[in-house]
Amino acid sequence: MNNDGCARGDIAGGSDGDAAALAGCGTGRRVSYQLYIDGGIRLVADAWLAESLLGVLRDHLGVMSVKDACEQGRCGSCSVLMDGRLVASCTVLAADAAGAVVTTVAGLGAGGPARAVRAAFLAHGAVQCGFCTPGFVVAVTDLLARRPDADEDEIREALAGNICRCTGYGRIMAAIRSIQDTRR
């Protein structure tokens, strides 16, 4: 859907008229568009075009479980799933996420695997200051869905993009191993 009516600050979608690429028309260089967040459609109103998904989630949509730390894709505290793949939301352009399915820790579900991950984190004290925890829960849930029987090396490698500055990795590992044990 093209909107040539907008002089500037607009999103030119593809020629397929994809409704999800809803092109907005804002004032100046601000744009409005829709994102699929945690199973619902959220309207992003008057955001700058150059904003990251992390910035839009926190500053426009109030999704505060997605944490803002390095803003360089290095620390993993802003991890979300985008179309089912683990990404750092600070490296995603929010307006380009229109049409993608974005899942934060809240959207992983009240039951099922994510519940087991949360329960194991609590049971093993895998939470210290808690800042990195939402990102870790997303990453661990993603890992156990893809590789339920991952060994220790694989777990450590899969979590290398999530940094815990309290260095509570031992408890996190223990939590993951306990989930694997209960599944056997």
Add this chain to the structure above:
Amino acid sequence: MIVAVPHQATDQATDQSADQSTDPAPPRTARLHRPLTVAEAVEILADGDAEILAGGTDLVPALRARQREPRRLVALRRVLELRSRGASANMLIIGAGVTYHDLTGWSLSPGLAAMARVVGSPQIRNTGTVGGALGTANPRGDLLTFLSAVGTEIVINSARGARTVDVASFLATGLAPTELVTAVRLPRPCGPQVYLKIGSRQAASAALVSCALVVDRVHERVTCAIGGIAHQPTRPAAAEEFVRQGVDWSTGTIPADVVAGFGELVAEAAGAVPDPLPDDVGVSAAYRRHAAGVLAARAVGRCLPAAAPGAIPGSAGPGSAGPGSAGRFRS
């Protein structure tokens, strides 16, 4: 007309104050294009003042920090034709939109798959693309080192058509603003390939020094590229020729002194680059040169088994002509 003004670096401390409603200078980026085909993308690029958004791992943080403020962005996420990869009888062709994750475990190129597996973190591998690595051309980029070692052609499209350029020329001259990297073409592997790197923390920072080594058992050749020494990967031609002559190609084995000599020649080549990267904090250029030799010797040792002692006659073995102190670079 709105002129972009210098903006203080955005960091954690100023994050809240960077709220857009209070920002004195609005971001310059005014339009996002989301083409569906390469043809649409290059048509948009032809109009100028646009930056290409591939995986976003470099560009999106730079936009947020206002280090880069293109007037227009051309996002390639929906250009599905860039996401394909395939093979002919002797070539691999990989679309620019293929991610590192897509390459991980690709059976047609185990060496490339192993390289992709050690790039950044899962988050980065899920988003970073082949085209993005070439567009950014970070001198420490893992993929650039590997592509330089295997000898790669870069396919570039613009509104005026397509052209092909080898990776070394591409890295030397770069892209015109109206051009788009659409694919890379590389020879199918004909022998062992190894990628090694040294750095602080793989997931959080780029390699300090990297080494890709490719053995071609069919054409009896060894090629090698070193990253992190100069502004683009270094090909140590003399070292490659030395090791080519030193390998016993009938058995695919290599004498220990050839391995050591190779490492020394690679370190020498690393010291002779015309445009070395400057000393880093805590990491001197001298250390990186030394590490290049260590990695190269280790890499060739992993690709080719050691020849049994005495298997190669000293007179015929070119290893005897190499630099001395065998074993110096063995780790």
